[in-house]
Amino acid sequence: MPHTRFRVPDPPEIRIAIADGHPNFLASLCNLLTPEGDFRVVARVGDSREILEAIEEHEPDILLLDLCMPGSGGWTALKKLWTSSVKTKVIVLAASKDKNQFVQAMRFGARGVVMKDTGAELFIKSIRKVHTGEIWLDSDSMMAVMRQFSSTSEATPASSRDEGFLRLTQRELEMVTLVTQGFRNKEIAQKLSVSEQTVKNHLHNIFDKLAVSDRLELALYAVHHSTGAPRIAGANPHIATTADVVSAPGYLHLPKGCVWS
Numbered sequence: 001m002p003h004t005r006f007r008v009p010d011p012p013e014i015r016i017a018i019a020d021g022h023p024n025f026l027a028s029l030c031n032l033l034t035p036e037g038d039f040r041v042v043a044r045v046g047d048s049r050e051i052l053e054a055i056e057e058h059e060p061d062i063l064l065l066d067l068c069m070p071g072s073g074g075w076t077a078l079k080k081l082w083t084s085s086v087k088t089k090v091i092v093l094a095a096s097k098d099k100n101q102f103v104q105a106m107r108f109g110a111r112g113v114v115m116k117d118t119g120a121e122l123f124i125k126s127i128r129k130v131h132t133g134e135i136w137l138d139s140d141s142m143m144a145v146m147r148q149f150s151s152t153s154e155a156t157p158a159s160s161r162d163e164g165f166l167r168l169t170q171r172e173l174e175m176v177t178l179v180t181q182g183f184r185n186k187e188i189a190q191k192l193s194v195s196e197q198t199v200k201n202h203l204h205n206i207f208d209k210l211a212v213s214d215r216l217e218l219a220l221y222a223v224h225h226s227t228g229a230p231r232i233a234g235a236n237p238h239i240a241t242t243a244d245v246v247s248a249p250g251y252l253h254l255p256k257g258c259v260w261s
Contacts, residue, residue, distance in 0.1 A: 011037070011038040012038065013038055013039075013040055014038055014039050014040065014061050014062060014127065014128070014131050015040050015042045015058065015059070015060040015061045015062070016033060016039055016040065016041050016042065016060055016061070016062045016063075016064065016127065017041075017042060017043035017044075017045065017054055017055060017058060017060035017062070017063045017064070017088070018030065018041065018043070018044050018045065018063075018064045019045040019046075019048065019051045019054070019063065019064065019065050019066060019069065019074065019077070020045075020046065020064070020065075020066040020069070020093060021046060021047075021048070021066060021068075021069040021070055022066075023046060025116065026044055026046060029064065030044060032120055032123065032124070033124070033127075036124060038128075039124075039127070042058040042060050043055075043057070043058045043060060047069075047073075048069040048070065048071060048072075048073020048074055048076070048077060049071075049073060051063075051065070051073065051074075051077040052077055052080060052081070055077075055081065055086055055088055056086075059086070059087075059088070060088050061087075061088065061089065061131055062088065062089055062090075062091060062127055062130060062131055063081070063088050063089070063090045063091070064091050064093055064114075064127075065077065065078060065090050065091070065092055065093060065110075066092075066093045066095075067092055067093075067094075067101065067105060068095065075108075078090060078092075078105065078108050078109065078110065079108050081109065082108045082109035089111040089112075089130050089131065090105075090109060090110045090111060090112075091110070091111060091112040091113070091114055091126060091127065091130055091136065092105045092110045092112070092113045092114070093114060093116055094113055094114065094115050094116065095115075095116050097115070102137070106137075106220060107220070111130045111135055111136070112126055112129075112130045112135060112136030112137065113136070113137055113138070114126050114136065115138075133213055134213070135214070135216055135217065164209065164210045164211075164221070165210075167209045167210075168206060168209060168210075171192070171202065172202055172205065172206050172209075174192065175188060175192070175199065175202050175203065175206065176206060176218060176222055177222075178191060178192075179203075179215055179218055179219065179222075180218070180219045180222045185199045185200060185203075203215075203218075206218065
């Protein structure tokens with residue numbers, strides 16, 4: 001009886017645009033990415049004024065964006081993409097570890113931050129992870145982001161203007177608020193006098209209703225749609241140490257559907 005041969009399907013193509021004001025770095029990055037079989041660099045932009053035009057023309061899956069391009073063009077492009085309907089996911093290219101800059105970038109829709117001196121293997125991995133819907137941050141940046149989004153006041157995300165929150169029950173809204181304040185499932189259960197399993201069930205329902213994948217995305221969603229901007233406050237110290245997966249030393253990527261305990 002002849003054997004049936006199954007052909008392993010090729011990985012989906014990832015269309016990438018790069019916007020960086022340094023020609024040498026731009027060329028080096030293209031040389032790094034081009035040999036990857038599932039990567040296709042569809043646009044290279046050295047002038048920030050051309051970013052949005054390149055996105056509209058080429059519709060990339062991923063934009064590698066240097067926010068520090070001349071004239072604040074990188075920030076302008078990020079903010080406009082955040083309010084647009086394009087599906088391009090943005091990874092910020094950073095030359096310095098300015099945590100405040102990282103926090104602001106995540107608030108305006110960035111899906112990851114990669115240092116420019118990151119090794120080739122991690123650079124490539126970050127693109128694939130973000131493409132599949134995950135968030136890519138080093139552990140220090142993750143903590144800074146969660147500190148920014150944690151607040152003991154002004155963190156209630158309920159907004160009558162947001163359709164997503166209108167789909168949540170009052171109990172689910174309470175859980176969203178507690179998650180953005182950095183509380184673990186056990187602590188949420190104690191505060192609401194329910195079991196941890198009940199908390200997990202509610203979180204899964206919240207993720208489905210808001211089309212988010214994990215607790216960080218939920219915090220980002222809450223900040224983007226809240227009526228008042230959260231102030232900086234000390235996060236619950238557990239929030240940055242309970243991620244299920246450490247993708248590389250010092251880096252966290254949050255898998256879709258992750259419900260931290």
